[in-house]
Amino acid sequence: MMRAVYLDHAATTPLDPRVRRAMEPYLKAEYGNPSSLHRWGRRARMALDAARETVAAALNADPAEILFVSSGTESCNLAVIGCALKAPPHRRHILVSAIEHHCVLHAAEWLISLGYTVDYIPVDRYGQVDPDAVRARIRDETWLASIMHANNEMGTLQPVEAIARICRERGVWFHVDAVQTFGLLPVDVATIGCDLLSVSAHKLYGPKGVGALYVRALTPLQPLMVGGGQERDRRAGTEHVAGIVGFAEAVRLAQATIPAEAERQTALRDQFIHAVLETIPDAALTGHPTERLPGNAHFRFAGAPADSLLIALDRAGIAASSGAACSAGSLEPSHVLLALGWDETAAQEGVRFTLGRDTTWDDLAYTVEVLRQEVARIRATRSPVRPRAGGRAASQKTPLR
Numbered sequence: 001m002m003r004a005v006y007l008d009h010a011a012t013t014p015l016d017p018r019v020r021r022a023m024e025p026y027l028k029a030e031y032g033n034p035s036s037l038h039r040w041g042r043r044a045r046m047a048l049d050a051a052r053e054t055v056a057a058a059l060n061a062d063p064a065e066i067l068f069v070s071s072g073t074e075s076c077n078l079a080v081i082g083c084a085l086k087a088p089p090h091r092r093h094i095l096v097s098a099i100e101h102h103c104v105l106h107a108a109e110w111l112i113s114l115g116y117t118v119d120y121i122p123v124d125r126y127g128q129v130d131p132d133a134v135r136a137r138i139r140d141e142t143w144l145a146s147i148m149h150a151n152n153e154m155g156t157l158q159p160v161e162a163i164a165r166i167c168r169e170r171g172v173w174f175h176v177d178a179v180q181t182f183g184l185l186p187v188d189v190a191t192i193g194c195d196l197l198s199v200s201a202h203k204l205y206g207p208k209g210v211g212a213l214y215v216r217a218l219t220p221l222q223p224l225m226v227g228g229g230q231e232r233d234r235r236a237g238t239e240h241v242a243g244i245v246g247f248a249e250a251v252r253l254a255q256a257t258i259p260a261e262a263e264r265q266t267a268l269r270d271q272f273i274h275a276v277l278e279t280i281p282d283a284a285l286t287g288h289p290t291e292r293l294p295g296n297a298h299f300r301f302a303g304a305p306a307d308s309l310l311i312a313l314d315r316a317g318i319a320a321s322s323g324a325a326c327s328a329g330s331l332e333p334s335h336v337l338l339a340l341g342w343d344e345t346a347a348q349e350g351v352r353f354t355l356g357r358d359t360t361w362d363d364l365a366y367t368v369e370v371l372r373q374e375v376a377r378i379r380a381t382r383s384p385v386r387p388r389a390g391g392r393a394a395s396q397k398t399p400l401r
């Protein structure tokens with residue numbers, strides 16, 4: 001039987017069986033609408049309230065500050081667009097980093113179409129935002145800044161606490177996309193000091209299609225969904241009770257494993273990075289060597305385009321990714337890698353491996369061996385055989401790029 005090695009946990013994680021069991025009653029007998037006054041409704045409401053308390057406690061927030069939404073994408077859209085729509089006409093300036101997820105970048109573009117101005121904060125070669133670069137771009141008109149906690153492609157962690165302090169000093173609302181960190185690392189809204197923060201259930205072994213937005217009390221927010229009073233009038237629509245119950249159970253389970261699981265994944269990741277760099281010629285680690293998500297290892301294999309390599313890995317039973325899952329399948333170079341200053345060719349040669357709770361060293365050792373063979377094979381098929389001085393062919397190990 002072919003081996004199955006799933007190393008794409010940043011794209012999504014499997015549903016934990018304990019989470020599925022917690023959800024089951026709400027997919028069966030407990031089908032009440034939490035807005036209904038009868039007992040079916042009241043039981044659903046109690047489940048929703050308990051879930052809100054769990055998520056709020058994990059984030060060190062008040063339950064009234066947590067809105068349940070349909071995804072991390074909706075959470076980021078609501079934070080960025082919803083907060084920006086409350087800006088007075090003379091404050092329509094927004095800051096985002098160049099490496100945000102598209103759910104923030106496209107929200108910012110949409111605001112541009114409404115007449116807002118957006119500045120993109122650059123990152124250094126490790127993919128980090130310099131807090132002083134944020135400070136330098138804040139103007140009197142700046143209303144909102146949105147900087148992610150960890151980048152989903154190369155895993156770099158951002159100095160969000162320092163950025164939050166600057167935003168607070170300058171009276172700028174601050175949103176943090178914590179979709180990649182929640183459940184893996186501590187995410188404490190009081191320690192970070194942000195006004196808005198986004199999380200998603202399916203990155204922490206919960207169900208897909210459920211997310212939450214933390215909104216600090218008094219933060220301005222224009223609802224994007226209208227037509228019902230749910231979520232304290234901030235997000236209309238009947239809540240996905242089973243999904244939200246599953247989200248809370250996933251959060252509860254994840255909180256119990258921080259920091260032990262983060263330490264385990266960090267050690268495995270470092271061993272994997274070391275083995276890849278030792279074994280594969282011209283392999284380079286992308287992102288920060290230490291300030292990165294515990295389970296993230298991202299490499300550039302020069303001369304081996306990511307799409308060819310991902311197909312080869314998939315044939316060997318290994319799931320990896322070339323970056324954001326939503327841009328997989330298209331040949332667009334990654335905007336994150338371009339922001340590192342890479343050229344278009346290089347930006348198509350980035351491959352991401354993200355470890356999970358079940359990943360073992362055995363899985364990673366197998367991956368290193370497959371990578372060794374496949375990177376060499378792809379480079380050999382692609383590098384033109386050029387006659388060198390003396391008539392010998394150029395080494396096929398050295399790609400001509």
Ligand code: PLP
Nearest residue numbers: 071072073101152177179180200
């Ligand atoms: N933000 C980041 C950093 C992500 O990695 C993702 C998902 O890949 C999202 C937002 C969107 O979350 P969801 O898939 O729940 O819409």
